[in-house]
Amino acid sequence: MREKILLVDGHSIINRAFYGVTDLTNSEGLHTNAIYGFLNTLFKVLDEEKPDYLTVAFDVKAPTFRHKMYDAYKGTRKPMPAELHEQVPVLKDVLHAMGIETMEKAGLEADDLLGTVAKRSEARGLEVTVLSGDRDLLQLATEHIRIRIPKSKGGVTETENYHTQDVIDRYQVTPLQIIELKALMGDTADNIPGVPGIGEKTATNLIVQFGSIENAYRHVEEIKPNRAKEALKTHYDMAEMSKKLATIDIDCDYDYDWEKAKLGDIYTPEAYSFLKRLEFKNMLSRFSVEAPANEKIEKSFRLVEDLGEAENLLSRAEQTERLAFALQREGEELLSLSLTLGQERTFIIPVEGFVTENWLLGRLVRVLAEAQHISCLGLKETLKYLESRMDGEGQKEIQRLAGLEHQNAFSDEEITAYLLNPLKDSYGTEELAKEYLALTIPSRTELFGKDKLTKVKDENPEAYRIYAGYASYVLYQAAPVLEEKLQETGMERLYRDMEMPLVFTLAGMEREGVRVDAEALKSYGDELAVRIGELEKQIYEEAGETFNINSPKQLGVILFEKMGMKGGKKTKTGYSTSAEVLEKLAPEHKIVADILEYRQLTKLKSTYADGLAGYIGADQRIHTTFQQTITATGRLSSTEPNLQNIPIRVELGRRIRKVFIPAEGCVLVDADYSQIELRVLAHMSGDENLIKAYREAQDIHRLTASQVFHIPFDQVTDLQRRNAKAVNFGIVYGISSFGLSQDLSITRKEAQEYIQKYFETYPKIKEFLDRCVEEAKTEGYAKTMFGRRRPMPELKSSNFMQRSFGERVAMNAPIQGTAADIIKIAMIRVDRRLREEGLASRLLLQVHDELLIEARENELTRVKTILAEEMCGAAELSVPLEIDMKQGKNWYEAH
Template identity: 60%
Template structure:
């Protein structure tokens, strides 16, 4: 009757536990840990997609640790306590399962595997096909012809599942599922606190049970065993062996009042689940709801009105202009609808029920829309936007106009999240779950969506304006509450305009020089290829780690072989270790450098050059948690500087005719920030006396007269100086300097003896961050550090390094932003032809007209050195060149 019906049973705690340790720590923007939940859901969906079951239930232990029977307390009670980061996810997981209408089964006094064993056995008798999902191999004892045990492994690359029917257990272990219990009784299981017989491992246990079939029969024939350690252990631990078998035996006849029909799957994709997924920020899972109608009960969308009539559009703009006379001080929420540089329309919100989407149509032209938006600003009405920089082409405002960027504010309040879109801001600051752009439009371009899905396009446009309007005051209040409003107004908001200017200006590239550079690399690559083949005696694909691994570790028999599932590791750290073992290694490392330079820079940069002969990259303000600016499309901040051939790529970046490049960078800005923040007199005095800080450190640390410090000592001291900023460990310093860990420890100890206040300051940073939950820069920027409360040692150690480094690196980032803003504004205010075009961490690049060079050098020096008042001077050096290489 039930032969074609399929039941899936899941061991809740076991799968959560596996997922928790299988995925890196994940937290929502509000600090909720979610890695176990996400991993569980990935496994659940994989099972659902593969099995397509009729019934599904998840069993949980009623407490942790759990007990099968009071007589086993001594062993089961010794389980390690569940980490807090996992414990907090269990009730959320149960809430999610209930929202999905999935049966959750718990019974006081019984472990989840007892519940699963009972239900599986009952279902098998009634003719169901059963799949048992657990990370615990104890369940293999339940495998049969109709009960399949599925053991998933959660990895960052995805979920893998091992499947076992009775025959599969026999094939892998040479024992039946029932005999697997006896095996576990002998070998034990540390993860499940089954003690087993000391000294008996899996192979020995397997061999004994294959021969004697059971523990009972083994002990009946114990005298037949050869004398030795194993036999002695078995004889001395007979009671433990039988106890372990009992601990490993799953109960299959628990007193459970459960009807399988209660586990029928129905409506697992519903609005409640959608909202929970949104709140947990599981964006990757929301695609599963695209075919599901989510009935949002917010009643906001009914206020969204789409307009393509000129008269009605004029009326709306006049309504907004009249707001100023009515005393309305709230900014107008605005979003320019742009696709590939083309303006499609504008959405506006100036009241809870006043949300309008005005589309370009007929007499509603681009000029009409931009002029009317400009008039809003001229009427002294503030604007609220989400992502101002991307809209500045059509929102004609200046740094002095009243415009509030919700995305930048949200980034300052929590720099750890990935995105700051309207749905993220609605969730975090308005307590609303609204559909994202992907929910509404999928991967469609805006123009296509406007034409093919006008309703969804209207909702997308309306939400952008509504959320900008509704969230602005709340975000501003939060900035005030966290003492970051000044940071927003004086650094981050002006930076929007600076970065926009830099993107519009771009940087000129000499196409011919770029091609020549690529050709030179190609010649080098082909030459190295030939030499490598001659050295090893055969041709192979050097870019294939698998083929390279075979050559190095099988043919050449080199040491340090590290086998992975796909072959030998040929990662950079492995090849570095092999330096000196064979001449081919240095060639392979050089080959990799050349191929990377060619693909990433010689070939990669060419695709970004526009018709004007310039690259117009993007500068991102809301990515780095420390406050640093990042560069993409392409990454111009990652142009190589360490190797000469890599540096030469800078030669292809050239100024316009009659212009030169002026390049200014800060000297040791992070060390100077450390001197200021720590208040260490010795370090401060060294900088104020303009001494060589690395030579001074070497002199003190190595007890060498200043004049006698060797280049190697100075180099090592430099590594310590900069390593301290990043919270370097003795292990890390030892690796960097190729010295023992003990030597590195002594270096660090001597360093802190030399600069005692630095140690005191760094320890204080960690203690304060642990107390507050975040670190702070000199300018008030906060960096949350949830890792400090992790139960995982490696995570906590990382958190401590972040606590030490973020205030220093973040303060340096703030200073360079201030300098950028000031240099850019001063050049513009002076109506100079020279312009700021690039920022690379602590370096600014200006394309300066030849008639303005001296004035621009003066401006760069004044504004960079005057960006902050520290206890030590901010030193800069400005260089001039006809290309970036010369200027650097």
């Protein structure tokens, strides 16, 4: 007997359920009608089919090829209702809790995944059932692939079943000709436009007569009625596009694992907890479980409300070798501390009665000072919070806690999870539980909707206990799993020697902040406002009327219709007035040059002159936040405000740096790595010519021009040097001949010759870049010199543009990531040296390859020595690491 596989069209069935089941919400305010209807349908079909394998396919948010085709022709698709949208991720969680495999992939529709897996399963010898409300899938029907389409009849759901003959009997065409039908008659539900004026009856007659739209078009003069003939002649392009939209890809790029799809007992304890929380009481009878895993875990979470009991607990915690903790806060207010000390030893200590915030935080600090292994989430923010809530002596305790001798006790599981997969958006407890513990825990929304924690703590203490308990429980359980995976991937040293010490360096930098001259900032804004006003007046005069310069639509009409400029690209929303379009017009039209300057200055004013003013604290300093788990390459980012994006290319933008000043008795010292990525490329590629050039301290861009263009070194022109510089840095980013031609305003052929000559000059660079791509394809990730991994899913994409992007990233990630690692090492070493030598000077900012220090005037010489030694010695490369160092009374002078 052949094994069976059931494939479910997730979005189709949940969409049908949403509109077919009366609106339901659980006590937490979550809409549940679509989930309820979906599960009812699934259970019914499972009882009938009894499959050996089961998978549910979903669409993803990223628009697919077919979506884009439709949008380009007809506008936008109708968005999913918010009440349905919120249920989709919950349904996926329920399915995963049942052990049911789901599949989705950016760039592919669920139809494509279903078609591909259905055909592969048939070839494997399986009987296939595809469950969907979408009749497009009828094109997949064969003797061994059955399409089941649910249909409501008299309030009861029945299913229509289709093998090949069933399709012919019902529609008079073969399964594959369903595509032809859709191409003519369209389908609004599936966003297929079809041919206006041709309905189902006419479409069926045409396909029965001619077999395909192409053959019908070849015999268009024979078509009757005349209305159908004229419609196909006029709108054949729509028929062709509709056919593409209706055609399911049965061989898409997706690795399907039948072993993972093997159906086990879906009535798991985790699923029981989910359905109980969703309040699907009539479904719970399907389960034969006594105490689900989640319930057992949750029962072990204990509230400790008595001061004496809390003191005893925290005293025991001081003797515990390993623990995990989490603080529950509402803004700055501390609500409770959750603490996990062992397998079934999770405690929640709320702030209430005699357990005050000061007492609890003080005791926590003592516990942390004694513990040898501490797991937490967001350690940097936690340390900042602890310091902000304590008095002077308490703040010193926190700083001692973050001292070198105790740093190794801490483990931030957010950073661990980030290293293991830097492409994810979130590394919270829910994600950690699901990915590393195979445990589905209730989300905050599921537990208490959008209510504030303070309200939940008072009005729903049971939900609060579960929420707070998981906060530390998951960290405790996940820590050893994460550590083991770090060892498996060879990133344990990277984590311990680089990422974790960096937490404390960044915390110190954020605490220090950088001083800002508020008056100078206001004057800068006023100066910008005057110039913006002048430009507005000039632009109105040149246009001959006033209009909204910030409106792309109005600006497009002025430039390309009223003033008749050439080169306008009209879209469905109007003319494009992007920087790329305007920059090409600027040399010939003064108004365009003025508009570009206007845009630049208004951005400077809003983002920096006005924007930065709101971040100046009572200490007259701006305290940015450095994000350690955002970028895929390992680079740091800066937020609230972003001080890594201060303009440097335009003089007026650079002048914003004048408002950043040192404290009294100090100067700012700025040290910037010289061409660090090119030096990393020289080392990692092992190219002798590039290594020799750096060792001999030659002008690398002039040398490249000399060798590429075969002219003497001292005869290289400035233009040739600039072009060589563009090639040098472009190569690092995997630049194409098209990209280089755009950058240098040369033909694509000339750009290709430049690149070819470059690789002839530095042959091992080409070998290295090709090797990076091949290794990334084989291993699935790119790797830096220090072992940091950047997963490369783009290389497996079925989309050519995505694969090309992936290849460029595979070339660049090892170089950019290594450079980012080196600057991190330098930051840690510089910060430690300053502290170890008892200096008052402090590291303030890191901006890409540059470090900014506020140096005491009497420590200036020592600071410069430390910067030079630690930055140049941060890594051992086959070429020297060099820095450019300046000092000044503001950041502008120092840069």
